[in-house]
Structures are given as structure tokens and as C-alpha cells.
Amino acid sequence: MVGNWLQWVTSHGYLGLFAVLAMGLLFPLPEGTVLLYAGYLVSRGQFALFPTWLAAVSGCMTGIATSYCLGRSAGFIFIKRFGHYLGITSERLERTTQWFHRTGKWGLLLGFFVPVVRHLVALVAGSSKVRFPVFVVFVGSAVLIWCSVYLGLGYFLKDGWREFQIGFVKHRLSVASIAVSTLMVISFLDWRRRRKRRPSRPIE
Numbered sequence: 001m002v003g004n005w006l007q008w009v010t011s012h013g014y015l016g017l018f019a020v021l022a023m024g025l026l027f028p029l030p031e032g033t034v035l036l037y038a039g040y041l042v043s044r045g046q047f048a049l050f051p052t053w054l055a056a057v058s059g060c061m062t063g064i065a066t067s068y069c070l071g072r073s074a075g076f077i078f079i080k081r082f083g084h085y086l087g088i089t090s091e092r093l094e095r096t097t098q099w100f101h102r103t104g105k106w107g108l109l110l111g112f113f114v115p116v117v118r119h120l121v122a123l124v125a126g127s128s129k130v131r132f133p134v135f136v137v138f139v140g141s142a143v144l145i146w147c148s149v150y151l152g153l154g155y156f157l158k159d160g161w162r163e164f165q166i167g168f169v170k171h172r173l174s175v176a177s178i179a180v181s182t183l184m185v186i187s188f189l190d191w192r193r194r195r196k197r198r199p200s201r202p203i204e
Contacts, residue, residue, distance in 0.1 A: 005029060006037050014047070014055040021059030022066070024119060031060070032150055036161045039154020049155075056147040064112070064139055067119045071126025105130075105138050112142035 009016045020034050035056055041047040108130075111121035125135055154161045 014051050018055040018059040022062040024063040035150035036154035039151040040161045043155045043158050057143055060143045064122045067122035068126040068135055071123035108138035109142050112139055
């Protein structure tokens with residue numbers, strides 16, 4: 001299955017790369033694997049660096065923005081009715097919603113690096129009426145980092161990109177745990193900073 005998507009990217013070039021990454025909400029696609037493979041194609045000279053990077057960033061932003069707009073326009077009604085077709089259960093949605101309300105905007109940033117969660121967070125952000133400019137700043141930052149790192153790894157690893165991906169999949173739960181832990185620390189520090197800025201009430 002993964003091989004078919006990679007072959008499709010090879011056959012359709014930059015447009016194929018854009019389309020695969022933009023369809024992340026509709027299909028459980030191995031987006032990270034696709035980016036590694038695209039970087040590998042750049043190292044072989046089959047793809048050019050800048051158009052590949054541009055197609056990857058544009059595709060990811062299109063997919064995640066679609067999730068946001070869907071959440072903002074349809075809210076949880078659409079998700080609860082059709083979410084099971086996308087692999088989104090009510091329990092998973094509820095956990096993501098609670099997590100997002102605890103972490104706020106930082107959840108947009110680090111939540112993007114966790115597979116499946118990235119689109120759930122975008123849906124919840126849309127339904128929670130997070131302002132689109134705020135959404136774009138935090139998610140856009142994550143997209144730039146994610147695409148640049150994965151494309152760079154694929155480029156420098158060359159034929160070793162497959163071994164790296166296999167190892168990453170084996171340890172993805174550990175990686176996700178580190179990301180969540182980091183998010184909790186950042187959220188706590190941000191909460192303390194905002195609390196210190198609040199003016200203290202005079203004693204009557």
C-alpha cells in the first residue's frame with residue numbers, strides 16, 4: 001500500500017507530492033514516509049529541492065487548513081456523524097478536545113508532530129473558534145519544521161531512508177511521549193508567565 005503511494009508520487013511529480021500530503025485527513029497516509037522518499041528523490045536528482053519543499057509545505061498546509069475549516073464550519077456534528085470513516089472515534093475526539101483546552105495554542109504546534117493527532121487538533125481548533133491567523137502561525141511553524149527536517153533526512157540519508165523510517169515507526173510511541181511531555185512543560189511555563197503578568201488586586 002505504501003509502495004503504491006510512493007510510486008504515485010514518483011509518477012506525478014510535485015503535484016503528486018502535494019496531493020498526497022493534502023489528503024492526510026481523508027486517508028491514513030504515511031506522510032512522514034512520503035517526505036523522506038521525496039528527499040531521497042531530490043538526492044538522486046529526480047526532484048529539484050525548492051519545488052519539492054514548496055509542494056510539501058503547500059500540501060501539508062492545505063490538508064491541515066481543510067481540517068480546521070471543517071471543524072469551524074461543521075463543528076463536532078460532522079465529526080461525530082462521519083468521523084468513524086476517517087478513523088476518528090468519539091473517545092479519541094474527546095481526549096483530544098480535553099488535551100487541547102489544557103494546552104491551548106501550544107497544542108497546535110507540538111500536536112502536529114503526532115500522527116492522526118495533527119488533524120484532530122486542527123478539527124478541535126476550528127470548532128473551538130481559534131482565530132485563523134493564530135492557527136496559521138503555530139501550525140505553519142510546525143509544518144515548516146516538519147517538512148524541512150524530513151526532506152533533509154531523506155536527502156542526506158539517501159538509500160538509508162528506509163532503515164530510518166522502520167526504526168522511527170518502532171519507536172514512535174516514545175517520540176510521541178517526548179513531544180507530549182515537552183508540550184506540557186512549555187504550557188506550564190507559559191501559564192506561569194501569564195499568571196505573573198496579571199495585576200494583583202489591592203487588599204481592601
